[in-house]
Amino acid sequence: MNKIWAIARKELAAYFQSPVAYILLIVTVSVFNIFFYVIIDNNQEATLRDVFKVMEFLFVFIVPLLTMKTFAEEKAAGTMEFLMTTPIRNSAIVLGKYLGSIIFFTLIILLTSIYYVIVEFFAAPDRAATLTGYLGIWLEGAMFIAIGLFISSLTRSQIVAAICSYIILFLLYFSLNFIQYTQGAAEAIVRYAATLSHAENFAVGLLTTADLAYYLSTILFCLVLTRISIENRLWR
Amino acid sequence: MIRTEKLNKFFGSTQALKGVSFEIQKGEIVGFLGRNGAGKTTLMRILTSYLPASSGAVTIDGKDVLKDSLAVRRKIGYLPETPPLYPNMTVRDYVRFAAQLKDVPAKGISAQVEKILDQCYLRKVAHRTISVLSKGYQQRVGIAQAIINDPQILILDEPTNGLDPVQIQRVRELIKNLEKDRTVIISTHILSEIEQIAQRVLIIKDGEIVADDALSNLLCDEQGWQQSLEEVFLRLSQ
Numbered sequence: 001m002n003k004i005w006a007i008a009r010k011e012l013a014a015y016f017q018s019p020v021a022y023i024l025l026i027v028t029v030s031v032f033n034i035f036f037y038v039i040i041d042n043n044q045e046a047t048l049r050d051v052f053k054v055m056e057f058l059f060v061f062i063v064p065l066l067t068m069k070t071f072a073e074e075k076a077a078g079t080m081e082f083l084m085t086t087p088i089r090n091s092a093i094v095l096g097k098y099l100g101s102i103i104f105f106t107l108i109i110l111l112t113s114i115y116y117v118i119v120e121f122f123a124a125p126d127r128a129a130t131l132t133g134y135l136g137i138w139l140e141g142a143m144f145i146a147i148g149l150f151i152s153s154l155t156r157s158q159i160v161a162a163i164c165s166y167i168i169l170f171l172l173y174f175s176l177n178f179i180q181y182t183q184g185a186a187e188a189i190v191r192y193a194a195t196l197s198h199a200e201n202f203a204v205g206l207l208t209t210a211d212l213a214y215y216l217s218t219i220l221f222c223l224v225l226t227r228i229s230i231e232n233r234l235w236r
Numbered sequence: 237m238i239r240t241e242k243l244n245k246f247f248g249s250t251q252a253l254k255g256v257s258f259e260i261q262k263g264e265i266v267g268f269l270g271r272n273g274a275g276k277t278t279l280m281r282i283l284t285s286y287l288p289a290s291s292g293a294v295t296i297d298g299k300d301v302l303k304d305s306l307a308v309r310r311k312i313g314y315l316p317e318t319p320p321l322y323p324n325m326t327v328r329d330y331v332r333f334a335a336q337l338k339d340v341p342a343k344g345i346s347a348q349v350e351k352i353l354d355q356c357y358l359r360k361v362a363h364r365t366i367s368v369l370s371k372g373y374q375q376r377v378g379i380a381q382a383i384i385n386d387p388q389i390l391i392l393d394e395p396t397n398g399l400d401p402v403q404i405q406r407v408r409e410l411i412k413n414l415e416k417d418r419t420v421i422i423s424t425h426i427l428s429e430i431e432q433i434a435q436r437v438l439i440i441k442d443g444e445i446v447a448d449d450a451l452s453n454l455l456c457d458e459q460g461w462q463q464s465l466e467e468v469f470l471r472l473s474q
Contacts, residue, residue, distance in 0.1 A: 077320070
């Protein structure tokens with residue numbers, strides 16, 4: 001556990017040692033602020049439901065920037081050889097890196113909690129729906145990060161990692177738009193894989209086992225794949 | 237202590253190691269000598285369990301480097317050819333990070349980090365970011381991470397590569413100070429380095445060991461005449 005935490009702290013520090021973290025935090029929160037104002041002003045409702053939708057959409061753009069360097073940078077710099085020759089399990093390396101990214105992502109989410117405070121101050125929002133909404137966007141981000149981490153473990157190039165992550169996240173996010181072109185089993189698969197099918201439930205206060213299982217199983221699956229990916233030198 | 241048996245390593249259709257077998261006893265200082273691409277780095281990566289051999293066996297203290305990988309990695313300090321550094325970390329933070337990963341007991345980490353910083357002459361730059369250090373200092377930071385857990389075996393892959401003569405001298409002095417009670421394997425193609433540091437030399441050519449003997453024996457020809465290591469190396473590696 002100590003080693004996982006050591007790697008997580010190293011990852012977190014690495015975010016803040018480059019301007020990327022600050023730019024991401026400032027740009028993300030500023031964009032969220034604008035949408036929050038516009039949505040509340042237009043809807044005149046004490047709910048963050050539509051704000052969550054915008055946040056989910058923007059995470060498709062933000063998360064690959066967070067995850068692209070996790071493994072690709074280590075591979076390019078040669079520090080992967082250092083990590084892999086220290087007495088640490090490969091799963092601990094993966095979990096440490098995942099934890100570091102999750103903590104940074106959670107920081108972004110926490111900065112948006114001011115919206116809830118504002119809505120609570122002026123009206124009486126549905127607290128349960130707000131909580132599940134936050135849980136939903138957190139789970140979605142956590143899943144995107146797991147996917148980004150896996151993609152980053154496949155390449156030495158951060159640009160390639162970011163582009164491939166964008167492609168996969170876009171497919172997951174927009175796949176419901178293409179549902180009309182599918183039928184039968186394909187339609188069921190696309191509907192299940194689409195993140196929007198699950199995220200919307202959280203935003204309206206609906207917490208289902210199926211949605212939780214979707215996020216948690218995808219996260220676990222991607223982390224296992226990442227572990228296999230960093231071990232691949234053993235079976236080359 | 238270290239035993240390899242008929243090691244072969246293929247990268248696709250290229251055979252990087254061909255039936256490499258040797259034994260290294262505790263406390264020996266062994267130099268791997270070979271031209272670029274001879275297979276030295278591949279051999280070191282197999283010894284450190286970073287790469288698997290295609291066939292053959294490697295054991296360290298009787299433990300298989302892949303099956304008992306964690307136990308083996310605890311015994312080894314490894315400096316790869318390019319020092320594995322995080323440029324944005326300070327020297328102290330990096331050495332501490334290495335200590336955390338290498339099972340240095342939590343209570344003793346600070347003391348151990350300071351001890352190693354002194355041992356590697358890094359005290360002056362401990363607070364500085366690694367990216368701003370000279371290549372010589374960066375190499376010493378690489379050595380510091382390798383010895384932070386007092387490993388029984390030290391594997392150094394071209395530790396003076398790309399350094400100026402003064403930096404080379406400092407790194408050599410540092411390595412000499414580390415030899416006590418340790419098994420040291422050092423890979424290089426700089427002959428004077430081997431002459432100054434190693435007791436025993438393995439000359440590797442195209443993935444095969446073409447000589448394995450004490451340095452003093454290698455420097456005598458069959459008639460008992462003294463010969464230079466350069467003559468031996470050129471004769472065996474061409």
